[in-house]
Amino acid sequence: MNTERSHPPALAVWLLRRFYPKRNREAITGDLLERFREGRSGGWFWRQVLAAILVGASSELRLHWTEICLATAGTALIWCFPWGRIFPIGAMITLMNWGARLQWLIVIETITALIVLPLFAALFCLWKTFGWANLLRVSFICALLFAAGDLLTIWWNVSHPVVGRSQATWAIPLMVGWIFATLLISARFARRLPSPAKTIPT
Amino acid sequence: MPGRSYLGEFELMILLAVIRLGDDAYGVPISKELLETAGRDVALGSVYAALDRLEQKDLVSSTLGDPTSARGGRAKRYFRVTSKGIREAKMTRKALISLWRGIPQMEGERA
Numbered sequence: 234m235n236t237e238r239s240h241p242p243a244l245a246v247w248l249l250r251r252f253y254p255k256r257n258r259e260a261i262t263g264d265l266l267e268r269f270r271e272g273r274s275g276g277w278f279w280r281q282v283l284a285a286i287l288v289g290a291s292s293e294l295r296l297h298w299t300e301i302c303l304a305t306a307g308t309a310l311i312w313c314f315p316w317g318r319i320f321p322i323g324a325m326i327t328l329m330n331w332g333a334r335l336q337w338l339i340v341i342e343t344i345t346a347l348i349v350l351p352l353f354a355a356l357f358c359l360w361k362t363f364g365w366a367n368l369l370r371v372s373f374i375c376a377l378l379f380a381a382g383d384l385l386t387i388w389w390n391v392s393h394p395v396v397g398r399s400q401a402t403w404a405i406p407l408m409v410g411w412i413f414a415t416l417l418i419s420a421r422f423a424r425r426l427p428s429p430a431k432t433i434p435t
Numbered sequence: 436m437p438g439r440s441y442l443g444e445f446e447l448m449i450l451l452a453v454i455r456l457g458d459d460a461y462g463v464p465i466s467k468e469l470l471e472t473a474g475r476d477v478a479l480g481s482v483y484a485a486l487d488r489l490e491q492k493d494l495v496s497s498t499l500g501d502p503t504s505a506r507g508g509r510a511k512r513y514f515r516v517t518s519k520g521i522r523e524a525k526m527t528r529k530a531l532i533s534l535w536r537g538i539p540q541m542e543g544e545r546a
Contacts, residue, residue, distance in 0.1 A: 257483045260499075263509025264462035264479050270505065284479025393503050
């Protein structure tokens with residue numbers, strides 16, 4: 234066993250430990266390491282890690298579908314609501330240049346997301362599934378959807394005269410960074426949250 | 436039949452692999468068993484996803500083994516079939532054989 238064989242791609246292991254669901258994380262990391270040390274390639278390791286993260290994410294989607302539906306509906310509501318008519322700042326931001334507008338968008342969306350949280354909490358109570366963990370998950374999904382939506386908006390506006398390419402060049406990496414940071418924070422918090430899945434004694 | 440959880444093709448294959456492996460059923464041997472016996476090269480992530488579904492249906496149970504240095508100090512998760520799992524596998528087999536028998540093109544072939 235040489236040194237290279239002992240050490241699988243560090244970034245792949247890091248991604249697996251951050252983004253694979255908690256329950257089988259240790260077992261699958263050990264299994265992949267075992268196969269890698271039997272002679273599998275780095276490329277094979279990467280493929281397995283990416284497949285595991287995708288499969289794990291789809292399992293999580295199935296497990297938390299109520300929170301995802303709720304977050305999607307809530308995000309759409311916040312997105313489509315005429316906030317500009319209620320808050321003058323909402324109308325003002327459309328007059329700003331994109332550099333200032335983006336920061337205000339983030340602030341406004343965060344505030345409106347906080348306003349809608351009680352609505353989410355009420356719906357959870359109505360379904361008798363209220364829990365702070367559920368509410369946090371919905372907030373994270375909302376933040377992700379907002380970030381993705383903002384990214385699409387910026388992408389769309391690049392082809393229009395309202396946004397200069399020079400402004401978009403820094404805005405797009407910023408939004409991608411925001412999405413990645415939200416994912417990272419979500420994964421970190423999700424590890425501390427109790428899972429609604431049945432816990433099986435080991 | 437109320438309360439019965441039906442098995443998908445992949446879940447059935449995983450369940451049979453767990454039964455075949457007995458006390459040594461964890462991720463690596465299960466994926467090797469699928470490759471050697473059924474010719475299916477599957478990702479370990481898919482194996483664990485199917486095992487989770489089987490565990491939620493009470494068809495298998497799992498226990499954590501001791502961490503070993505060969506696995507970078509990570510423990511194995513061992514799976515074992517439950518009595519409900521055995522019963523479900525038998526019922527699925529019976530149903531498949533019945534369906535197989537009714538097809539004229541398959542006459543003379545073993546299920």
